[in-house]
Amino acid sequence: MRAPLIDCLQYANWSPEIFRQMRAGGVDAVHVTVAYHETFSEMVGNLVKWNRWFELFPDLIVKGRTARDIDLAQNTNRTAIFFGLQNPGPIRADIGLVEICHELGIRFMQLTYNMQSLLGSGCFEETDSGLTQFGRQVVGEMNRIGMVVDLSHAGIQTIRDIIDCSGRPVALTHANPEWWHPARRNVSDDVLRALAGRGGMIGFSLYPHHLKDGSDCRLESFCDMVAEAASRYGSDRLGIGSDLCQDQPDSVVEWMRTGRWSKQLQFGEGSRERPGFPHMPSWFKDNRDFGHIRAGLLKTGFSTVEVDGIMGANWARFFAEGFEPEAGS
Amino acid sequence: MRAPLIDCLQYANWSPEIFRQMRAGGVDAVHVTVAYHETFSEMVGNLVKWNRWFELFPDLIVKGRTARDIDLAQNTNRTAIFFGLQNPGPIRADIGLVEICHELGIRFMQLTYNMQSLLGSGCFEETDSGLTQFGRQVVGEMNRIGMVVDLSHAGIQTIRDIIDCSGRPVALTHANPEWWHPARRNVSDDVLRALAGRGGMIGFSLYPHHLKDGSDCRLESFCDMVAEAASRYGSDRLGIGSDLCQDQPDSVVEWMRTGRWSKQLQFGEGSRERPGFPHMPSWFKDNRDFGHIRAGLLKTGFSTVEVDGIMGANWARFFAEGFEPEAGS
Numbered sequence: 001m002r003a004p005l006i007d008c009l010q011y012a013n014w015s016p017e018i019f020r021q022m023r024a025g026g027v028d029a030v031h032v033t034v035a036y037h038e039t040f041s042e043m044v045g046n047l048v049k050w051n052r053w054f055e056l057f058p059d060l061i062v063k064g065r066t067a068r069d070i071d072l073a074q075n076t077n078r079t080a081i082f083f084g085l086q087n088p089g090p091i092r093a094d095i096g097l098v099e100i101c102h103e104l105g106i107r108f109m110q111l112t113y114n115m116q117s118l119l120g121s122g123c124f125e126e127t128d129s130g131l132t133q134f135g136r137q138v139v140g141e142m143n144r145i146g147m148v149v150d151l152s153h154a155g156i157q158t159i160r161d162i163i164d165c166s167g168r169p170v171a172l173t174h175a176n177p178e179w180w181h182p183a184r185r186n187v188s189d190d191v192l193r194a195l196a197g198r199g200g201m202i203g204f205s206l207y208p209h210h211l212k213d214g215s216d217c218r219l220e221s222f223c224d225m226v227a228e229a230a231s232r233y234g235s236d237r238l239g240i241g242s243d244l245c246q247d248q249p250d251s252v253v254e255w256m257r258t259g260r261w262s263k264q265l266q267f268g269e270g271s272r273e274r275p276g277f278p279h280m281p282s283w284f285k286d287n288r289d290f291g292h293i294r295a296g297l298l299k300t301g302f303s304t305v306e307v308d309g310i311m312g313a314n315w316a317r318f319f320a321e322g323f324e325p326e327a328g329s
Numbered sequence: 330m331r332a333p334l335i336d337c338l339q340y341a342n343w344s345p346e347i348f349r350q351m352r353a354g355g356v357d358a359v360h361v362t363v364a365y366h367e368t369f370s371e372m373v374g375n376l377v378k379w380n381r382w383f384e385l386f387p388d389l390i391v392k393g394r395t396a397r398d399i400d401l402a403q404n405t406n407r408t409a410i411f412f413g414l415q416n417p418g419p420i421r422a423d424i425g426l427v428e429i430c431h432e433l434g435i436r437f438m439q440l441t442y443n444m445q446s447l448l449g450s451g452c453f454e455e456t457d458s459g460l461t462q463f464g465r466q467v468v469g470e471m472n473r474i475g476m477v478v479d480l481s482h483a484g485i486q487t488i489r490d491i492i493d494c495s496g497r498p499v500a501l502t503h504a505n506p507e508w509w510h511p512a513r514r515n516v517s518d519d520v521l522r523a524l525a526g527r528g529g530m531i532g533f534s535l536y537p538h539h540l541k542d543g544s545d546c547r548l549e550s551f552c553d554m555v556a557e558a559a560s561r562y563g564s565d566r567l568g569i570g571s572d573l574c575q576d577q578p579d580s581v582v583e584w585m586r587t588g589r590w591s592k593q594l595q596f597g598e599g600s601r602e603r604p605g606f607p608h609m610p611s612w613f614k615d616n617r618d619f620g621h622i623r624a625g626l627l628k629t630g631f632s633t634v635e636v637d638g639i640m641g642a643n644w645a646r647f648f649a650e651g652f653e654p655e656a657g658s
Contacts, residue, residue, distance in 0.1 A: 048425030
């Protein structure tokens with residue numbers, strides 16, 4: 001069987017057309033966001049929508065619960081959909097809701113989304129106070145039940161604390177190295193080394209605000225960055241987390257940034273002059289474009305096995321390690 | 330392996346002591362109620378409590394999701410706990426929440442609890458208008474995903490409608506035949522014949538209000554009733570659903586009867602003079618007493634295979650048929 005193609009973060013305006021593009025692009029598994037600022041009940045409403053899509057399009061998509069569902073998807077020409085939360089709001093202050101979310105299929109959770117949460121600090125807070133008492137308890141619970149801590153959008157001290165505190169490998173599903181493109185959401189070299197050294201994964205983002213030269217970023221530049229990251233962190237620690245927000249209206253990026261926490265519009269990585277979604281780079285517009293990245297990586301001198309790893313096999317291995325309960329629990 | 334011992338309805342005031350009694354009594358699986366009048370959120374809170382018990386007492390209990398978990402429980406000397414709702418309140422008017430509940434482990438749902446619900450009429454309503462439009466949709470959805478419709482506490486027309494409408498066998502998990510003891514909650518012969526004729530199951534209740542002579546019911550009388558039921562409906566359609574409410578204060582039966590739907594205390598099957606839980610019969614006080622029923626059934630002339638069936642093997646077969654999604658869904 002060919003190596004799987006996995007994208008470890010998307011938040012599209014889902015439609016049968018996009019599901020068909022995933023098939024056309026040979027995407028075997030995607031980690032999709034099911035909540036930003038939603039309450040628990042609103043998150044459940046989003047899961048209900050997904051269940052309806054699974055029922056209506058059983059020939060295109062299948063719900064992903066374990067890494068074996070990637071194989072199932074490959075064997076049946078479908079895309080396995082794995083759920084994640086970009087914000088821990090749905091668990092409120094209730095550690096018991098972590099396992100409830102796992103039972104509902106949530107396999108990734110960010111402890112923060114840009115802002116302070118009950119668990120830790122986000123990358124847009126002025127002061128990052130690191131993991132809270134509750135945050136430490138939740139990391140332990142996620143370790144126990146097999147839910148992966150996603151470092152994306154966290155502040156740097158919070159990220160450091162999570163890497164130190166977690167008994168199982170964690171993931172930065174969608175961000176890039178700061179040394180390639182300095183941005184609030186990109187992460188410093190020492191932290192990426194610590195993450196990889198503990199068995200963690202880095203998913204490279206294709207969201208223009210995370211790219212050198214933004215929407216004009218060249219494929220060669222991106223692939224050279226991946227090659228440099230491989231030399232620093234090991235190619236087996238790398239994957240893709242495109243952060244593709246296909247077909248979304250700008251109201252969605254407003255929701256991501258402002259939620260219900262402010263009456264003033266927030267601009268996050270954007271600005272008052274450019275408040276909307278930036279244009280994707282010409283070589284990655286949708287799920288049919290992963291072949292460009294594969295070709296670009298091969299050109300940099302990676303072996304086929306290394307490229308297979310970066311394009312999905314590394315995530316598949318990580319999903320297999322990360323989604324099962326701890327032995328004895 | 331010996332035949333499993335299964336009780337298809339309990340609502341105890343759960344404690345490690347009761348879990349140990351289940352082990353002492355050799356109970357391999359129990360269907361437990363996780364909501365009467367609870368909202369969806371309150372039901373989730375009850376599931377959180379169960380998850381905590383599974384974590385704290387992994388040597389005594391294990392969460393049941395499929396019939397294979399009965400084997401797992403037997404092989405590891407534990408009791409498998411299967412969840413059910415006695416009231417469809419948690420799904421509100423949202424058909425999508427049926428599958429969400431299934432994902433959380435709910436395997437049985439009553440469409441009504443004594444009163445009118447959005448799905449049908451309960452056995453204490455003066456007028457039973459049968460399955461509603463929404464009720465028919467929900468039966469179809471339960472059929473699709475593998476959640477068993479529980480007829481207990483429904484009105485007789487609603488029960489008839491469910492048996493007619495359901496594409497898969499349904500169950501009356503805890504009630505007795507009206508011909509043995511006329512009571513609002515017991516069910517008429519023609520309906521029990523129709524239920525069994527469609528592959529359904531009858532779980533005999535040991536709750537005194539459902540028993541001939543109430544708390545003074547003799548074991549022989551109960552077992553003779555089972556023998557008569559076997560001759561009418563087939564012994565393979567029969568099981569136990571004790572309705573054991575062990576260690577519960579009377580405030581719990583008040584909650585069952587009154588919920589939040591009335592400011593006046595309701596008495597249900599009790600009365601103003603005897604508002605509390607009735608005493609259990611001397612031969613069935615807790616989970617250690619199933620041996621008395623087994624011995625009593627053997628005395629009536631049932632074969633060992635038939636008694637094995639009634640004491641659990643029939644439920645095990647029914648769980649295996651009932652808890653999987655429909656082919657193709």
